[in-house]
Amino acid sequence: MKFKDQIARRRTFGIISHPDAGKTTLTEKLLLYGGAIQEAGAVKSNKIKKGAASDFMEIERQRGISVATSVLAFEYDGIKVNILDTPGHKDFAEDTFRTLTAVDSVIVVIDVAKGVEEQTEKLVEVCRMRNIPMIVFINKMDREGKDAFDLMDEIEQKLNLRVTPLSFPIGMGYDLKGIYNIRENDVHLFTGNTTKDHKTTTEISDLQDSRLDDLVGNKAADTLREELELVTGIYPTFNREEYLNGELQPVFFGSALHNFGVQELLDGFIAIAPAPRPKKAEERLVAPDEKDFSGFVFKIHANMDPRHRDRLAFIKVVSGTFERNTAYKHVRLNKNLKFSSPNAFFAEKKEIVDESFPGDIVGLHDTGNFKIGDTLTSGEELHYKGIPSFSPEHFRYINNADPMKSKQLAKGIDQLMDEGVAQLFTLELNGRKVIGTVGALQFEVIQYRLEHEYGATCSYENLNVYKACWVDTADTDSDEFKDFKRVKAKFLAHDKRGQLVFFADSSFSLQMTQQKYPSIKFHFVSEFE
Ligand code: GDP
Numbered sequence: 001m002k003f004k005d006q007i008a009r010r011r012t013f014g015i016i017s018h019p020d021a022g023k024t025t026l027t028e029k030l031l032l033y034g035g036a037i038q039e040a041g042a043v044k045s046n047k048i049k050k051g052a053a054s055d056f057m058e059i060e061r062q063r064g065i066s067v068a069t070s071v072l073a074f075e076y077d078g079i080k081v082n083i084l085d086t087p088g089h090k091d092f093a094e095d096t097f098r099t100l101t102a103v104d105s106v107i108v109v110i111d112v113a114k115g116v117e118e119q120t121e122k123l124v125e126v127c128r129m130r131n132i133p134m135i136v137f138i139n140k141m142d143r144e145g146k147d148a149f150d151l152m153d154e155i156e157q158k159l160n161l162r163v164t165p166l167s168f169p170i171g172m173g174y175d176l177k178g179i180y181n182i183r184e185n186d187v188h189l190f191t192g193n194t195t196k197d198h199k200t201t202t203e204i205s206d207l208q209d210s211r212l213d214d215l216v217g218n219k220a221a222d223t224l225r226e227e228l229e230l231v232t233g234i235y236p237t238f239n240r241e242e243y244l245n246g247e248l249q250p251v252f253f254g255s256a257l258h259n260f261g262v263q264e265l266l267d268g269f270i271a272i273a274p275a276p277r278p279k280k281a282e283e284r285l286v287a288p289d290e291k292d293f294s295g296f297v298f299k300i301h302a303n304m305d306p307r308h309r310d311r312l313a314f315i316k317v318v319s320g321t322f323e324r325n326t327a328y329k330h331v332r333l334n335k336n337l338k339f340s341s342p343n344a345f346f347a348e349k350k351e352i353v354d355e356s357f358p359g360d361i362v363g364l365h366d367t368g369n370f371k372i373g374d375t376l377t378s379g380e381e382l383h384y385k386g387i388p389s390f391s392p393e394h395f396r397y398i399n400n401a402d403p404m405k406s407k408q409l410a411k412g413i414d415q416l417m418d419e420g421v422a423q424l425f426t427l428e429l430n431g432r433k434v435i436g437t438v439g440a441l442q443f444e445v446i447q448y449r450l451e452h453e454y455g456a457t458c459s460y461e462n463l464n465v466y467k468a469c470w471v472d473t474a475d476t477d478s479d480e481f482k483d484f485k486r487v488k489a490k491f492l493a494h495d496k497r498g499q500l501v502f503f504a505d506s507s508f509s510l511q512m513t514q515q516k517y518p519s520i521k522f523h524f525v526s527e528f529e
Helices: 002-007 023-033 053-066 091-102 116-128 148-159 210-216 218-234 240-244 260-274 403-418 439-455 479-487 507-516
Strands: 010-017 071-076 081-084 105-111 133-137 163-165 166-170 180-182 184-188 201-203 247-255 294-302 311-319 329-330 334-339 343-344 350-352 361-366 375-377 394-400 423-427 431-436 458-462 468-474 492-494 500-506 519-523
Touching: 002 010, 002 240, 010 023, 010 116, 010 260, 023 071, 023 081, 023 260, 053 334, 071 343, 091 116, 091 294, 105 116, 105 519, 116 133, 116 148, 116 311, 116 431, 133 148, 148 163, 148 218, 166 218, 166 260, 184 210, 201 240, 201 519, 240 329, 247 260, 350 479, 375 394, 394 403, 394 439, 403 423, 403 439, 431 439, 439 458, 468 507, 479 519, 500 507, 507 519
Parallel strands: 010 081, 010 105, 105 133, 133 247, 163 247
Antiparallel strands: 071 081, 166 180, 180 184, 184 201, 294 311, 294 375, 311 361, 329 334, 329 375, 343 350, 343 361, 394 431, 394 458, 423 431, 423 492, 468 500, 468 519, 492 500
16 A cells, blocks of 8 residues: 555544443444454453542553553454544643644543533643534433533533534434434434444435324424524534634533444544644654654553563654664653554454554554653754643652662652652752642552562652742843842742742742833743743
8 A cells, every 4th residue: 555545535533422421332333343352341441439549550450461441443444443542531631632633533432421520621722722623422312411412502601612413313312213314314323332333324415304203203303493593593614724723622412331423433433533643843844754753652551560660652653654673762861662562453452564654553562662652753953832731730849768869769769750650850949859730639649659660669658738939030130030039939849841940939929020020921831932
């Protein structure tokens, strides 16, 4: 197959949702369509149920052995689909944000009864900021939930989206009769059977067709006719260009559990979702069909099996072909590296591959060379943009609890930070180390992993910080900046990249500081223009 066709047939995306909306169930049904798995229950949920570190550890251990559910790939209709897993738990939101830098589009799953939830809002906002094309799937239509129009209103308002349905439910909950596929003009009847994975549909191109009444009954048929008329009146006609630009979001309805409406979603997705797109590097825009290989690390997964200590760095191929046993330039280290056993991912397993194409994710065994955000190329000096750090929510001093193990501790902290488990700051005044995390859970995870993987013990001490703000000033020699550094010396730190960070202890003090030093900008994100 020609290189260009390889690119054109790839779809790399993520599924985002608030926990429990049905992401795992939907993923599994998609894999069933691809013939990638044979039965339901094969996809492990990555959910942290009790919110306990032990839960997380158990999941991570299973993953380490059975291989990350991090990337699930399958073929459908000649298309190579790559699903990137995104943790739904809010403590791991940063992981999800980073994964979103490697997707070309997303599917947002919403529970019809619960509507737009907190995590959905946050994740969609990140996608909206980056103009990532989004498809919305309203799930659990087999249950009583919100009215379809009300829910689409809610989505438009809370998520700031512009939607248009491409399928429409006929009834809901106990009365769910089926789904009308607006793209194909056919009716798919709901049978309530969870095992059946092949749909039978009836084409109804003219809604006045009496066969519609025969299929779903007069009442439901009339309601559907009215509702579809409303749909045509209210919502814009689907336009792929607008969808690709992130300006219009098509909506599908269904029930993942009953594998219902999922094929409409998958077929719709295959038809409209983008193949790999050009990506911005600091130096220039890089197109997928360029001959030379380039890619970036968006995730590092530690192998928790103590006998196999290596890590797996996940690279998204942006351009060219990645080949096994070929030397590539690790741009940050300015060093050439060769990989003898790069992994590609399939439904439940990984395999060594000889070549990978744009849109693919390659897993590289790593002994400590990679950090999140690193770029690998055929030789060109490129730095991919867009893996920022966000201000953590929780901050604690980290202390060494065993003076004999300070080396192990330093190494452990260093590697865990490279993986992006948390952020490390060093106070300017006294060199003390501060760990910042998105959720409280990570502190336990770090402590556990330092002990079990590095043989080091640590203790924490609370630190009252409201936000870490990356400091941005045009003139580091100005009197204003010097005064700021002197007065706020106690609250200044450096992040791992050496950037200056101000620890604001309350939103009020941040406001006061901002007023006092108008020429200095304070950002909640580590990357700014
Ligand atoms: P995730 O946290 O988003 O991955 O959600 P899961 O896929 O684990 O689903 C959460 C719960 O909702 C599970 O008990 C599923 O069986 C259930 N569920 C998922 N999809 C549906 C659906 O379409 N209908 C109903 N009634 N339940 C569903």
